Amino acid sequence: xxxxxxxxxxxxxxxxxxxxxxxxxxxxxxxxxxxxxxxxxxxxxxxxxxxxxxxxxxxxxxxxxxxxxxxxxxxxxxxxxxxxxxxxxxxxxxxxxxxxxxxxxxxxxxxxxxxxxxxxxxxxxxxxxxxxxxxxxxxxxxxxxxxxxxxxxxxxxxxxxxxxxxxxxxxxxxx
Amino acid sequence: xxxxxxxxxxxxxxxxxxxxxxxxxxxxxxxxxxxxxxxxxxxxxxxxxxxxxxxxxxxxxxxxxxxxxxxxxxxxxxxxxxxxxxxxxxxxxxxxxxxxxxxxxxxxxxxxxxxxxxxxxxxxxxxxxxxxxxxxxxxxxxxxxxxxxxxxxxxxxxxxxxxxxxxxxxxxxxxxxxxxxxxxxxxxxxxxxxxxxxxxxxxxxxxxxxxxxxxxxxxxxxxxxxxxxxxxxxxxxxxxxxxxxxxxxxxxxxxxxxxxxxxxxxxxxxxxxxxxxxxxxxxxxxxxxxxxxxxxxxxxxxxxxxxxxxxxxxxxxxxxxxxxxxxxxxxxxxxxxxxxxxxxxxxxxxxxxxxxxxxxxxxxxxxxxxxxxxxxxxxxxxxxxxxxxxxxxxxxxxxxxxxxxxxxxxxxxxxxxxxxxxxxxxxxxxxxx
Numbered sequence: 091x092x093x094x095x096x097x098x099x100x101x102x103x104x105x106x107x108x109x110x111x112x113x114x115x116x117x118x119x120x121x122x123x124x125x126x127x128x129x130x131x132x133x134x135x136x137x138x139x140x141x142x143x144x145x146x147x148x149x150x151x152x153x154x155x156x157x158x159x160x161x162x163x164x165x166x167x168x169x170x171x172x173x174x175x176x177x178x179x180x181x182x183x184x185x186x187x188x189x190x191x192x193x194x195x196x197x198x199x200x201x202x203x204x205x206x207x208x209x210x211x212x213x214x215x216x217x218x219x220x221x222x223x224x225x226x227x228x229x230x231x232x233x234x235x236x237x238x239x240x241x242x243x244x245x246x247x248x249x250x251x252x253x254x255x256x257x258x259x260x261x262x263x264x265x
Numbered sequence: 266x267x268x269x270x271x272x273x274x275x276x277x278x279x280x281x282x283x284x285x286x287x288x289x290x291x292x293x294x295x296x297x298x299x300x301x302x303x304x305x306x307x308x309x310x311x312x313x314x315x316x317x318x319x320x321x322x323x324x325x326x327x328x329x330x331x332x333x334x335x336x337x338x339x340x341x342x343x344x345x346x347x348x349x350x351x352x353x354x355x356x357x358x359x360x361x362x363x364x365x366x367x368x369x370x371x372x373x374x375x376x377x378x379x380x381x382x383x384x385x386x387x388x389x390x391x392x393x394x395x396x397x398x399x400x401x402x403x404x405x406x407x408x409x410x411x412x413x414x415x416x417x418x419x420x421x422x423x424x425x426x427x428x429x430x431x432x433x434x435x436x437x438x439x440x441x442x443x444x445x446x447x448x449x450x451x452x453x454x455x456x457x458x459x460x461x462x463x464x465x466x467x468x469x470x471x472x473x474x475x476x477x478x479x480x481x482x483x484x485x486x487x488x489x490x491x492x493x494x495x496x497x498x499x500x501x502x503x504x505x506x507x508x509x510x511x512x513x514x515x516x517x518x519x520x521x522x523x524x525x526x527x528x529x530x531x532x533x534x535x536x537x538x539x540x541x542x543x544x545x546x547x548x549x550x551x552x553x554x555x556x557x558x559x560x561x562x563x564x565x566x567x568x569x570x571x572x573x574x575x576x577x578x579x580x581x582x583x584x585x586x587x588x589x590x591x592x593x594x595x596x597x598x599x600x601x602x603x604x605x606x607x608x609x610x611x612x613x614x615x616x617x618x619x620x621x622x623x624x625x626x627x628x629x630x631x632x633x634x635x636x637x638x639x640x641x642x643x644x645x646x647x648x649x650x651x652x653x654x655x656x657x658x659x660x661x662x663x664x665x666x667x668x669x670x671x672x673x674x675x676x677x678x679x680x681x682x683x684x685x686x687x688x689x690x691x692x693x694x695x696x697x698x
Binding site for chain 2: 117118119120122123124125126127129130151160161164165168182183184187189220224225226227228229230234236237238239
């Protein structure tokens with residue numbers, strides 16, 4: 091991409107986000123350590139991590155854009171494209187599976203009519219079933235929507251929770 | 266031990282349960298919080314290390330390495346030193362660190378500060394998994410409050426000791442629970458394990474001496490410092506001192522965490538605390554320790570929660586989980602799920618793990634669907650033999666442990682899947698229902 095095109099679209103992070111990046115950098119003895127927290131702050135603002143934003147992070151931390159991209163692509167919670175407004179993770183590990191997690195995930199996918207990428211047609215939700223154990227095994231089956239856990243679910247209660255979240259609106263994934 | 270009820274007097278980690286406002290500094294101080302830190306600052310580093318050694322405390326992250334001994338590996342006179350707190354709890358079946366953070370965050374922070382002082386660490390980094398976002402924000406608030414109260418930062422409680430505490434969020438990678446991968450991630454890299462030696466105690470974060478301790482391990486320190494190492498040890502047995510917060514999940518009536526004395530409690534006691542097997546069904550199998558550990562059967566229910574006794578039974582207490590499976594459970598399906606988990610979480614650094622988990626997964630999917638031949642099933646042992654002990658880090662090794670132990674214990678069930686065209690366990694459960 092030519093310089094001028096970048097200039098033309100001139101995407102930028104909010105000044106508060108940039109301030110946060112600098113504050114994060116100052117917390118660590120070595121600036122590079124702030125990469126993960128910095129990517130979180132950026133993703134909280136944008137909902138995902140476009141290459142231009144990774145370049146901004148690289149610039150702030152004195153790294154090459156490729157360094158940041160290599161880190162971002164390793165971790166499953168950083169998105170390289172715009173996800174649904176709400177990120178729904180349904181744990182499929184053993185403790186949850188023993189209590190009906192497969193049926194819950196299949197039921198939610200059908201109800202939300204998600205596509206192969208897990209996105210619902212209205213852009214409200216992205217449903218992910220391939221997740222680490224979410225560490226709430228005592229409340230299985232469970233799901234995590236953005237930053238909150240919902241435990242001891244069945245399909246009806248999970249649908250009611252997602253309906254409520256959809257009506258309330260809200261920001262990007264993890265917001 | 267006759268009764269399965271944990272004695273309130275015998276509690277360490279959850280001794281303040283039910284007290285109001287424990288997540289606030291005031292609430293925690295009301296129950297005596299941070300007295301351990303004040304005491305520690307009076308005792309001095311050597312005396313703290315001696316108490317921790319006397320307590321017999323062993324790492325609660327899974328490896329069970331004696332904590333005091335680990336601390337002793339730091340080379341003399343090399344500074345700065347760092348403490349990394351492993352709050353990357355991701356072991357399937359484990360949710361105790363989550364509970365300790367949600368309910369007793371100041372107790373954890375007090376433990377972190379005691380350890381940092383004992384080690385003379387300039388910084389403590391609490392590495393918390395990305396999925397625990399709400400818990401991360403709670404810890405950040407707790408640390409901010411502690412900074413304002415001069416419990417963290419320069420000249421802690423007016424002493425000469427200073428320590429910065431940073432809460433650091435991961436972003437979804439099971440491998441970062443492995444201590445050297447955690448350090449790479451904390452340095453802002455892909456979280457892949459490092460070659461050992463050198464061990465982190467010698468060359469850890471930024472190449473400096475570093476101790477990595479688990480959340481539960483550190484949460485025990487306020488008690489050990491105030492009550493003494495001997496008092497802590499006496500709660501358990503000589504071989505397995507202290508208490509532990511076990512996570513019981515799966516097919517039980519009341520899943521949850523239970524703090525019980527080590528060595529004097531059995532798996533059956535834990536099962537009873539969780540209300541027994543659900544729906545009046547019969548017990549079939551259990552996985553102690555977490556997703557990495559070997560399956561145990563009904564014949565092991567009376568084994569005590571003692572490191573050696575569980576090892577003799579062929580498994581491990583690992584990270585303190587207990588996943589219970591009732592008579593309707595297909596062991597091939599459970600194995601496939603765990604194998605898939607490891608395939609997904611393999612970091613890709615070494616070939617035996619990256620390729621081995623892929624082959625395991627392919628095979629187990631075919632077996633679960635009743636499509637695998639006897640020759641394919643026979644190759645499972647070969648695949649696992651090519652992995653166990655041959656991987657760069659324990660992730661690949663442990664990716665073989667449950668499936669191989671289940672194959673040995675439930676061989677008939679595995680064999681019945683061969684060429685069946687469907688899952689015979691599910692079919693028979695469906696027919697009985």
